[in-house]
Amino acid sequence: MAEQNIYILGIESSxxxxxxxxxxxxxxLSNVIANQKIHEAYGGVVPELxxxxxxxxxxxxxxxxxxxxxxSKKQLNAIAFTRGPGLMGSLLVGTSFAKSLAFGLNVPLIHVxxxxxHILAHYIDEEGYNKPPFPFLAMTISGGHTQIVRVDNYFNMTVIGETIDDAVGEAFDKSGKILGLGYPAGPEIDKRAKLGNPKAFKFTKPxxxxxxxxxxxxxxxxxYFIQKETKNSPSxxxxxxxDICASIQYTIIGILIDKLKLAVKQTGIKHIAIGGGVxxxxGIRQALKDGEQKFGWTTYIPKFEFTTDNxxxxxIVGYLKYLDGHFTKQNVTASARLKI
Structure with missing residues (x-):
């Protein structure tokens, strides 16, 4: 293994x-992201754009x-790409580009x-970063997903809890919209929450x-709360x-931590890894760290650049699959609702 010299190109377009x-x-060796600012004007991602x-x-x-x-392209051993889940039009661009490139270079194609x-981002070789040992619980939270996943090895994962409606990122963004904040609202709520009282207003947990x-x-x-209060006082x-942002964030974090505590209790697994844009x-990072003292679990929090879509x-998944010989045929198609 020590003598291997493997270069993988990863492409993400979900x-x-x-x-x-x-x-x-x-x-x-490199991690390049082109953001699309165009969606801010619409208050959400427009698939066609x-x-x-x-x-x-x-x-x-x-x-x-x-x-x-x-x-150089000639040094690449394989091309890895996001097959799903995600927006169909976006996935198609990445999928067809990866297929063409792999075909042109005559190297293996690996779908991810x-x-x-998001979970296996923890296995990127980073100096001083402890990788979670198997089995561990992964909480993946993003604009489109909220899941608790039991991870027994790289390719053996079981979703043990997920959202039945909105994802946590949507909860932040929709709350932000109600408050007249820009899109995406999550970072803005986080910033304002630091200046407010998290117990100023009480919202019931589902x-x-x-x-x-x-x-x-x-x-x-x-x-309803905002409508009622602004009726009495327009400002x-x-x-x-x-205070509103702090109270909303406090409630959302409470929901996530309660479920995590239950998952630890049910599985007996005390290694918790977090992933996804949210x-x-x-506040979520701090609550997880606090849980180490309160609940005796160990938390694994990757660098910011590896939490958002990247x-x-x-x-890294392409690399792990390459070592395992998990290759993909050229007739592969994108899948908007791909399951773990």
Whole structure:
């Protein structure tokens, strides 16, 4: 194993970020992301605009990733790409580009599940980062997903809890919309929450048995609360914005931690890894760290750049699959609802 010299190109295009990364024996050499600012004006991702932007961005992004890594196309051993889940139009751009490139270079093609990649991002070789031992529980939280996954090895994962309606990222964004904040609202709520009192306003947590999540009721409760308060005092939001944000964030974190505590109790697994865009939230990170003292679990929190949608996580899965001989045929198709 020590003598291997494997270069993998990872391509990610599941939503509105076009990304490419080159990995060498598990170590990231480049991780390039082109964000699409165009969606901010619409308050959410517009699928048609996203796929068009991917078509414009994919060649320069891949080119940049190879240049930054100082690697030529001929050195690549395989091309890994996001097959799903995600927006169909966006996935098609990445899938067809990866297939063409692999075919042209005559190297293996490796498809990657986006949600598995968020979990396996923890196995990117980073100096000083302890990788979670198997088995562990992964909580993947993003704009489109909220899941608790039992991970027994790289390719043996079981979803033990997931949202039955909105994802946690949607809960943040829709709350932000109600408050008149920009899109995406998550970072703005996080920033304001630091300045507010998390117990200023109480929102009821959904009563849902087991490990599944629900956020649509909370969103409705926040909407009714704001409507009622602004009727009595039109400047209510303006005067209380930090306290409102802190209270919303406190409630959402409480829902996530309650389910995690239950998952630990049910499985007996005390290694907790976090992934997905919403795991960049400072309140969630702090609550997980606090849980080490309170509940005796060990937490694994990757670098910010590996939590949001990125191609380094696709490349690491490509590398692990390459070592295992998991290759994909050229007739593979994108899958918007691909399951773990």
């Amino acid at each position: 939503c509105d970020d076009t990304a490419a990364s080159v990995i060498h024996n598990g170590k990231i 996203a796929s068009r932007a991917h078509q414009q961005n994919i060649v320069p992004v891949v080119d940049q990733a190879l240049k930054q890594a100082n690697v 599940n986006h949600m598995q990649a 009563k849902l048995e087991g490990l599944n999540f629900s956020f649509s009721g909370l969103k409705t409760a926040i909407l 209510f939001i303006e005067e209380n914005i930090n 795991s960049a939230n400072s 191609a380094a996580m696709i490349a």
